[in-house]
Amino acid sequence: MLIDIVNGLAIGCVLFILAAGLSLVFGMMDVLNLAHGAVYLVGAYTAYALTDGGISWGTFLASIGVALVLGMVIGAGLAGMVAPLAKRSHLDQALLTLGVGLVLSEGIVAVFDSDVHAVAAPPGLDGSVSISGSPYPAYRLALIGFGILLAAGLYLLVERTRTGALIRATVTDRGMVEALGVDSRKVLFGVFAGGCALAALAGVLGSQIYGARPGLDEGVLLLALVVVVIGGLGSIKGALLGALLIGQVETLGRAQLQEFAPFLLFGVMALVLVLRPRGIAGLQKATAG
Amino acid sequence: MTSVQTTTAIATEDPPVDRDGMVDRRKTAPVAGAVLVLLALAPFVLDPNQLNTLGRILYYGLLAAALDLLVGVVGLPSLAAAAYFAIGAYTAGLLARDVTTFAPALLLAAGAAGGIGALASGWVAVRSRGIFFLMLTLAIGEIVFQLTQSAEGLTGGSNGLYGIPAQELGSVTLGGAASKYWWVLTGAAIGFGLVWAVARSSFGLTLRGIRDNEERMRAIGYPTLRCTYAAYVISGAVAGMAGSLLAAQQQIVTPADAGFGTAVLALVAVIIGGAGTLWGPVLGAAVVILARDEIGQSLDGHGPLLLGAVFIVSVYLLPQGIAGALLGRRHRPGAAR
Amino acid sequence: MTAPLLELDGLVRRFGGFCAVDDVSLSVEPGARLGVIGPNGAGKSTLFKLITGGLKPSAGRVQVAGDDVTGWPEYRRARLGVAQTFQHSSLFLSLSCREAVELVLQRADGSGLRVRRRRGPVSDAADAMLERVGLQERREAVTSSLSHGERRQLEIAVALAAEPRLLLLDEPSAGMSPAETQRLAELIETLPEELSVILVEHDLDFVFRVVADVAVMHLGQMIARDSAEVIRTSEEVERVYLGAAASEELFIDEPEPAA
Numbered sequence: 001m002l003i004d005i006v007n008g009l010a011i012g013c014v015l016f017i018l019a020a021g022l023s024l025v026f027g028m029m030d031v032l033n034l035a036h037g038a039v040y041l042v043g044a045y046t047a048y049a050l051t052d053g054g055i056s057w058g059t060f061l062a063s064i065g066v067a068l069v070l071g072m073v074i075g076a077g078l079a080g081m082v083a084p085l086a087k088r089s090h091l092d093q094a095l096l097t098l099g100v101g102l103v104l105s106e107g108i109v110a111v112f113d114s115d116v117h118a119v120a121a122p123p124g125l126d127g128s129v130s131i132s133g134s135p136y137p138a139y140r141l142a143l144i145g146f147g148i149l150l151a152a153g154l155y156l157l158v159e160r161t162r163t164g165a166l167i168r169a170t171v172t173d174r175g176m177v178e179a180l181g182v183d184s185r186k187v188l189f190g191v192f193a194g195g196c197a198l199a200a201l202a203g204v205l206g207s208q209i210y211g212a213r214p215g216l217d218e219g220v221l222l223l224a225l226v227v228v229v230i231g232g233l234g235s236i237k238g239a240l241l242g243a244l245l246i247g248q249v250e251t252l253g254r255a256q257l258q259e260f261a262p263f264l265l266f267g268v269m270a271l272v273l274v275l276r277p278r279g280i281a282g283l284q285k286a287t288a289g
Numbered sequence: 290m291t292s293v294q295t296t297t298a299i300a301t302e303d304p305p306v307d308r309d310g311m312v313d314r315r316k317t318a319p320v321a322g323a324v325l326v327l328l329a330l331a332p333f334v335l336d337p338n339q340l341n342t343l344g345r346i347l348y349y350g351l352l353a354a355a356l357d358l359l360v361g362v363v364g365l366p367s368l369a370a371a372a373y374f375a376i377g378a379y380t381a382g383l384l385a386r387d388v389t390t391f392a393p394a395l396l397l398a399a400g401a402a403g404g405i406g407a408l409a410s411g412w413v414a415v416r417s418r419g420i421f422f423l424m425l426t427l428a429i430g431e432i433v434f435q436l437t438q439s440a441e442g443l444t445g446g447s448n449g450l451y452g453i454p455a456q457e458l459g460s461v462t463l464g465g466a467a468s469k470y471w472w473v474l475t476g477a478a479i480g481f482g483l484v485w486a487v488a489r490s491s492f493g494l495t496l497r498g499i500r501d502n503e504e505r506m507r508a509i510g511y512p513t514l515r516c517t518y519a520a521y522v523i524s525g526a527v528a529g530m531a532g533s534l535l536a537a538q539q540q541i542v543t544p545a546d547a548g549f550g551t552a553v554l555a556l557v558a559v560i561i562g563g564a565g566t567l568w569g570p571v572l573g574a575a576v577v578i579l580a581r582d583e584i585g586q587s588l589d590g591h592g593p594l595l596l597g598a599v600f601i602v603s604v605y606l607l608p609q610g611i612a613g614a615l616l617g618r619r620h621r622p623g624a625a626r
Numbered sequence: 627m628t629a630p631l632l633e634l635d636g637l638v639r640r641f642g643g644f645c646a647v648d649d650v651s652l653s654v655e656p657g658a659r660l661g662v663i664g665p666n667g668a669g670k671s672t673l674f675k676l677i678t679g680g681l682k683p684s685a686g687r688v689q690v691a692g693d694d695v696t697g698w699p700e701y702r703r704a705r706l707g708v709a710q711t712f713q714h715s716s717l718f719l720s721l722s723c724r725e726a727v728e729l730v731l732q733r734a735d736g737s738g739l740r741v742r743r744r745r746g747p748v749s750d751a752a753d754a755m756l757e758r759v760g761l762q763e764r765r766e767a768v769t770s771s772l773s774h775g776e777r778r779q780l781e782i783a784v785a786l787a788a789e790p791r792l793l794l795l796d797e798p799s800a801g802m803s804p805a806e807t808q809r810l811a812e813l814i815e816t817l818p819e820e821l822s823v824i825l826v827e828h829d830l831d832f833v834f835r836v837v838a839d840v841a842v843m844h845l846g847q848m849i850a851r852d853s854a855e856v857i858r859t860s861e862e863v864e865r866v867y868l869g870a871a872a873s874e875e876l877f878i879d880e881p882e883p884a885a
Contacts (some may be wrong), residue, residue, distance in 0.1 A: 032420070081601075088608065090420075091366055095560050096604045098553070102597025110591055218549065222431070229424045262435035266428035273425055274413055491732045491748075494721075498729045501718035508678065508712075509788065510704035510733050 002132045004252040010140040012247025013147025014209065018202035018220065019227040019239040020154060021075075021195020027171040027234015028191055031082055032094045035101035037221025038108075039074055039196045043067040043203020044212035045108050048117045060122040067200035074104070075196030079189045105217045114214050119207035139208050146205070151240050158236050167191060171234040223250075226269045328474055337466035341538070344470050346578050347477040348534035350571035353558035354484050355527035360556065361565030362488050363520050364500030365418070368552040369410070369426035370528050372433035373403035375547030377529025379437065379444055381536035382453040392456040392463060396476050396533045403529015404522050406433075411521040415514060430552045437544040449543030456537045463537060473534045480530045485567055487523055496520055554581075561603045563610025572611045576603075629692065631656045631822045632677065632792055637686035639672050646672040647683070648846035656791070658822045659814075661833040661854070664843035665867055670826045671713070673843065674796055677824070678710045679703040691791065709790035711781040713797045719770040723761055723780055726769060727752040730787035752787070759783040759813060775806040782813060793817070795825045799832045811836050834858060842866065 022036045050063040078100060085093050120126060121139035128135035158164035170177045170187045178184050203212075210216060223246060231242025249268050254261040331343055356370040377399035384398055410433075414425040437444045444450055455464040456472065463472045487493055498506050499513050506513050536542055545551065554577055562573025580599045581592040607614050632654040639647040647669045654660055662670050675681040677688060679700035688696045695703050718726050731748050756762050759779045764772065772780065778798060785793055799807045807829075814836045817823060827833045833840065834854050841851040844866045850857060857863055 026420075030420075085604065091360075091556075091560050091564070092604050092608070095557060095600050098557070099597040099600025099604070102593045102600065104597075106591050106594035106597065110589075110594065222427075222549065225424065225427070229420070233420070262439060263432055266431040266435075270413070270425060270428040270432075273417065273421055273428075491728075494725060494729060494732070497721060498718050498726075501720055502716055505712070505716045505718070505784075506729075507699070507701045508704055508710055508716075509730050509784070510701050512701050 008248040008251035014206040016243035021198040034098040037217035038101040038104035039199040040203040041217040043200035047207040048212040071197035071200030075193035079192035116213040332467035350574040351531040353570035367426040371551035373525035373528040377403040377532025381533035399533030400530040404526030407525025453540040563612030566612040569612025633689040635687040661837035668843040669846040707791035709785040
């Protein structure tokens with residue numbers, strides 16, 4: 001059972017990194033970025049492509065770097081594509097991101113192949129550590145540690161810096177921010193780019209757990225959506241809490257409640273939505289979306 | 290806020306065009322009649338494979354129209370349509386195997402099953418709006434999807450329900466491509482007529498009022514929750530009817546019919562076709578199916594790539610959907626949500 | 627003395643620690659023309675919502691035509707004959723004027739569900755109502771294409787179409803030109819005699835032109851309720867609006883004639 005909990009933490013970290021960007025974009029623009037899963041996939045395949053020849057710290061870090069850059073580019077591109085649709089309905093924006101996501105994910109499969117690929121952990125982290133007598137991949141422990149650091153870093157960024165204040169203000173009341181003379185479009189572009197960079201990073205870091213294969217984008221997108229909705233739109237703290245919760249649901253929950261396993265994820269989401277529609281840490285918007 | 294338009298915006302010579310591009314009654318009947326006749330002649334012109342595709346377009350089109358009642362008329366984008374579609378399909382399949390193959394009975398039973406499914410699951414969803422409603426319907430869809438996979442005794446699990454006998458209409462067995470197609474056309478026409486009648490009735494006006502300003506509707510005296518719930522159930526019932534047509538044509542039902550992919554397909558068909566028009570989404574379904582299945586096949590199985598490109602292009606070039614483009618300047622779209 | 631149409635009994639509404647409506651009691655007879663005035667933050671909007679059902683009171687009772695409606699949701703009170711207009715024009719942007727009025731009429735005669743729409747009695751009744759507020763030229767126009775003043779007219783048409791017993795108007799003259807305000811005043815004067823009208827307003831000139839009685843709110847309490855003349859010359863009311871050291875007159879003796 002301890003193993004499940006630790007696994008849940010590891011998955012939770014990957015989900016948090018993935019969901020944080022999605023939550024901010026959603027909270028800020030009411031845009032459901034349905035391409036987010038595809039960006040994760042880009043990161044996963046980047047890791048596969050760069051480490052296929054042989055895993056080393058060089059290739060591992062390179063794949064992180066490349067993924068971050070690709071994520072930012074895609075994010076900026078998406079922001080640009082969504083901008084002319086600002087006055088259109090949310091469905092139109094969602095359709096656009098869905099289309100981009102499809103093109104991306106199918107494009108990847110076309111470029112690579114439709115096999116399932118595993119990615120190895122970098123040297124030093126590819127061994128195991130003993131947890132309650134069983135071997136446990138060291139990489140995942142490192143992942144949890146990294147996740148904590150990143151969460152702390154993001155928290156500081158959002159809560160303690162001016163940039164963060166700007167982001168939070170734009171999420172809460174975009175009109176007001178513009179009235180104060182800030183070009184909220186730049187904030188949007190930045191958040192979109194940053195959010196997608198995080199998604200790609202999640203893809204690299206999670207590739208040791210989930211690998212790289214077609215269809216992964218859809219599964220991961222659904223998880224991220226659930227995390228974001230449970231956690232509350234536009235909230236990093238919510239994304240963290242939601243990710244940790246879902247991480248446990250996916251591991252501990254499935255192990256303990258085996259007959260209900262496939263229903264747990266969405267059952268939990270439905271429950272949270274009914275009890276606390278704003279999500280665990282949802283932010284109040286000053287004006288209607 | 291739009292600027293004040295002059296009265297030239299009002300059609301004084303032309304018959305008034307309703308909002309949502311629902312063309313005036315005087316023009317609808319002949320057009321609908323012509324379309325039905327053309328569709329009925331299809332088996333004399335198309336080969337069995339093409340007929341099969343057209344049949345698929347028809348029942349997915351019906352699904353999209355049923356969904357449009359929620360999305361376009363009430364203003365509630367939903368991802369649960371596939372769930373009720375599949376419930377109807379499985380119901381029709383199981384009844385055909387064990388009870389009766391009389392097609393109209395299966396159509397009705399599937400509709401009832403879809404409606405009951407919507408009744409049971411919708412009461413939670415209709416209390417929310419916007420993204421929360423969307424996510425709750427997503428949850429409903431995913432839960433039904435999981436159920437179709439785990440209730441193996443009933444649904445055949447992940448292999449699906451296969452070996453469904455052909456449906457029949459008294460002495461006529463719907464076994465060949467043409468007879469199957471004609472039944473699908475009939476069923477789709479009935480289902481579509483139902484949704485159309487609802488949308489054109491005073492209840493339909495009520496729903497559009499709720500879409501535009503729910504708070505105001507309450508102030509006028511409408512129990513808006515009950516109204517949206519009723520619309521949700523009607524939408525689910527017609528989706529179930531579409532499911533029986535799938536069972537009739539394919540004679541196999543799989544969990545994928547309840548899955549996220551089908552739900553998204555239906556919603557996309559509505560958006561591309563033009564939400565609120567009811568007939569637009571049918572065209573949207575045609576586009577999606579042709580792009581993904583037909584043309585997509587020739588792209589080495591990379592149909593989704595073409596589909597994604599179609600989505601992107603249609604968002605920019607068809608802001609009002611296909612229906613809006615076809616209706617041109619006389620179309621005044623429903624309030625965007 | 628006829629039985630009151632609306633009775634408020636010790637109404638209280640708190641938002642956390644803040645008391646927006648503080649022990650307000652009010653009685654309104656059929657056919658009344660009552661204006662509710664008060665400086666910003668006095669609690670007028672909150673009181674308005676407590677009457678229509680948009681908000682539930684923290685304490686106290688609301689009675690309409692003898693029925694205790696305190697726990698009733700908005701739509702139920704509407705069916706009892708309570709109609710309202712909204713401060714920020716709240717209409718159906720994609721529907722035409724005719725359709726908006728038809729929505730009210732079809733609910734009123736019970737055909738709100740499933741009856742086919744015809745060009746028939748409902749449509750004719752809608753036309754008649756639109757003509758009454760002066761919108762007959764615009765009957766097919768989409769609401770989003772109406773001017774601000776026209777939207778206000780439509781708001782009134784929608785409110786009146788239900789043939790209410792109690793009509794609540796939330797700052798109806800806000801944003802209107804003098805000509806439009808004049809037309810609105812005339813419209814209010816032609817309202818049925820049996821209908822009770824409560825007007826929440828900021829424009830004091832307008833209020834005194836159309837109502838017979840005025841109630842004044844301040845910091846959540848109703849500090850005065852009397853005829854228009856008495857309120858106009860009341861020093862207490864002047865103090866409430868301008869503060870203790872007021873030197874100008876709050877109310878001009880003669881209302882300005884409309885331009």
